[in-house]
Amino acid sequence: MNILPIATPALCLMIVYATYYGLMEASGRTGLPPPGRRWQVPSHWVGNVPKRRRILVWGTLLGSGFATRNPYAGFGLLPLAAASAGRVLPGVLLGIAIGACHGTSRFLALLRDVHSIKSVDYLESISKSMYWRVADGVSLLIIAGATVSILAFRL
């Protein structure tokens, strides 16, 4: 992405995206759904396919969240953040850092849950997902403010 001069448009898009979804999520309102698919995993992508292809699909598209349902809008901002780096090497390094953090934290969360699955956890997960949604919204608003400052210095 950083081969093309898209840093400034990416920053503008980040401001719009982060402000809109940040306000929606932080206030608990519903609006446009975050970018993503409707379903968690397209079954025909991973069912009855060779093991290596399944691993490749999980690693590049499904596990990362590019082709699955995204409950929080924060994920959609991450490719824009990588695109705003301006140069190839920083963009690649930022992309690697984002992917590593996203994957590691997801792994840790799944590891935590695998030992303590209970029948009432569904209601608890709904309750906690609401709070995570607000936290995601506040984070997006902080990023929106920071991006406005950065864009102002660039112009």
Place this chain on the structure above:
Amino acid sequence: MKSMGEATRTARPVPVAISAIGAGLTVGLVSRGNLSVLTMTAIPLAAMNGYSKAYSP
């Protein structure tokens, strides 16, 4: 009895939103528009997003 929509609404969304945007603006201004600010904010967002997905029903 509150509806689900009412129950999920943040108690005071306007001050929260203004504070969050203000914090971001301040960080950006203090850093003089340094792009590394985005790195410092995007990485925690990625970590939080990955961890919180486990709670999505």
